Amino acid sequence: xxxxxxxxxxxxxxxxxxxxxxxxxxxxxxxxxxxxxxxxxxxxxxxxxxxxxxxxxxxxxxxxxxxxxxxxxxxxxxxxxxxxxxxxxxxxxxxxxxxxxxxxxxxxxxxxxxxxxxxxxxxxxxxxxxxxxxxxxxxxxxxxxxxxxxxxxxxxxxxxxxxxxxxxxxxxxxxxxxxx
Numbered sequence: 001x002x003x004x005x006x007x008x009x010x011x012x013x014x015x016x017x018x019x020x021x022x023x024x025x026x027x028x029x030x031x032x033x034x035x036x037x038x039x040x041x042x043x044x045x046x047x048x049x050x051x052x053x054x055x056x057x058x059x060x061x062x063x064x065x066x067x068x069x070x071x072x073x074x075x076x077x078x079x080x081x082x083x084x085x086x087x088x089x090x091x092x093x094x095x096x097x098x099x100x101x102x103x104x105x106x107x108x109x110x111x112x113x114x115x116x117x118x119x120x121x122x123x124x125x126x127x128x129x130x131x132x133x134x135x136x137x138x139x140x141x142x143x144x145x146x147x148x149x150x151x152x153x154x155x156x157x158x159x160x161x162x163x164x165x166x167x168x169x170x171x172x173x174x175x176x177x178x179x180x
Contacts, residue, residue, distance in 0.1 A: 012050045014040040017098070019061050024101035024157075027108065028058055065102045073099075074133060082137045083171055089149060090166035093156040100160075103153035141178045148174060 003011075018040035022031045033054060037044045051057040073092055077085035092099040127146065134142040155162050164170035 008050075011040070011042055011046050015042060015047055015050055015057070016061055016064060019057050020065055020098060020101050020105070023058065023061065024104040028054075028105065033057070062102075062106065065098070069096075069099050069102050077133065077137065083168065083175060085137075086171040086174065087166055087168065090152065090163060090170055093152060093163060094160065094166055100156050104157045107150060107153045107157065138178060144178065145174075 015036060019031070019036045022036050022039060026032075026035075031054065033047045034044050036057070037047050040046075047057065051060060073085060073088045076088040093103070127150075130149070131142055131146055134145050138145045152163060164173075
């Protein structure tokens, strides 16, 4: 059976989505390509058709998912301001499994990056980019805000019930502390 380019794109997308979730659940080091393929409804051969190895799949997950899964929250910062950004951040941590999985992968210190992923990990963390985006709205407090974002991402992984509410009351103490 001959597959179309659209079929191949759907398979690749399913593999990326499955890898995102498996990497978050098991850790990158413990993730098995066979498990990713099964979760995606594909074969291991399909994984190797689209990605050279686990490191390449990991790199693709980080590169492509950061571009798609964080666009909403950064758009809030640019259009609505800091409070809306923080509320969107908390809402996505609470409600969006894929957003939470992406942050779990990048914030987890327990997993070494696969061989050859050093350049990707620097881009994926992107903390310099985050800081550059936060500085115009938070000024000298941008590094404190960045630490809060990283902290809430880790809390979402370990104990999501401890996250502040995803509303104005949930972000008010942070805003008062930073801007007060």
